[in-house]
Amino acid sequence: MKQLQPINNSVPVEKVIPDNMAQLFLPLYLKHPAVLKLRDAGIIMAGISEASAGFRLRRTPDFLFALFTRSGCGEIVVDGDACELEAGSLYLAPAGREQLYFQKGAGNWRFLWFHLKPDAAFLQPPPPGAVTGRCGDSARLEEAMSGFAAETVRSMRSLVSSDEQPPGSFYSDSMSLAESLRSFHLEVDASNQNAEALAGLYAELIFGLLDRAFLSLLARYDGDERSDCLDRLWSRVIAELGREWPLEEMASIVHMSIPTLIRQVKKRYDATPMQMLYHLRLKRAVQLLLSSRLPVTAIAREIGYGSVSSFSTAFRAEYGVTPRDYRRRQPGGGPFS
Known part of the structure; x- marks a missing residue:
């Protein structure tokens, strides 16, 4: 299976990933038509994470970082400014600034995340600093991301049973694709009829929901x-x-x-x-x-x-x-x- 070349050059300087943390990385490293739609829109990496106690990650990325909290609670610190992230929140962090984010509280922190090119057309001009707001579409966005992953794999079913893994330099802390799908209860053994077309529709839905969320978030800068x-x-x-x-x-x-x-x-x-x-x-x-x-x-x-x-x-x-x-x-x- 051909893979896209890694373009994410951010190296974490502190990373703690608990063994019981569930993560679904969207397979954006594959040369699949639906994947290319998202990559062409400026989405470098994306995923769904269920962070348990102890999770924390610090880095200075070369990408914009968007984070949608679905449930639980986390916190992000950018250039020393802390922001608590509760269910329904949306946070957009600028490129080139040190960021630390981690799980808080008793329960798991479930969040959706996106690494975005600084010149992504739907984020122009990018805000000069971090921006936070609310998003009422995070549940639909998670459904679209899950559907995208499942239908992409259904159209390439051999991926689940093969030993092939994502490029280590691209998704260095990723589970195997099969483990990720199982941890989020996504079945790929069903019929693959129309799977490629459905993957493309899910990709368009992801982009549409992101575009709407960011337009609302950045309205104050217009x-x-x-x-x-x-x-x-x-x-x-x-x-x-x-x-x-x-x-x-x-x-x-x-x-x-x-x-x-x-x-x-x-x-x-x-x-x-x-x-x-x-x-x-x-x-x-x-x-x-x-x-x-x-x-x-x-x-x-x-x-x-x-x-x-x-x-x-x-x-x-x-x-x-x-x-x-x-x-x-x-x-x-x-x-x-």
Whole structure:
């Protein structure tokens, strides 16, 4: 059976997995059509865990970590900030921050978890820090995850009876697939009629439920937070207008993908990022023409134009006159060129 290459590079620095802890890792390492749907959506790893007393894991991941608590209680600490996780809670932790999570209380802690690519389209832009909220769909999500695992295996039934295991570097603490299915009472001996199609439908349901949960969770960032991010971007650009500003760098500053940056700028300003840069450069040129004695050649360099001719062409297109004529027409305009 062909397997996808491991892409999860996070190595736990502290890991305690009790022997009686049940875990179902979704088989996202397989080259199966339903698996590829989830991988293409940005889901690297996912599973259902029933954590018993003593479970704890500490790491600094290179992925976003989403955790849905189904029952019991756990706690997660990210950058020293602790959050108790009760039934119905949803927690999204950022990439690149140390996190510790563990079981609390007398009973087992049952939770669903997802490792997500930082550039997953349905999480753009990712929040700058950890976010917590509620999710009313966690039961349906668990059913979809269980159905996905069962139907994927039914369509590849030889997996359960073979000695093949997930890649150790990918799911290093995973049970065997057969043990995982048995621990969650998932039967795969039934007919495999339509199993591949059903696995695909379960994959779509998983993505749909995740998308809805995250849209609700991140709604608070759709307004002022994103506007603040863009304000900070333009302040940075204005401070360094004399250099090139590729889209990749602009998107990185606001923690957005390039398509999301373009969409957010269009939504707020009815312009593209490059049009905004063009506007800011010419606005600065007007300020310098009116308030300074700098020659036009120096102004062109200061706002990022490589030649006076290209600067003059852009300025004339915007204001109908050349920079020199604009300066001369203003009260007190001098002969500087």
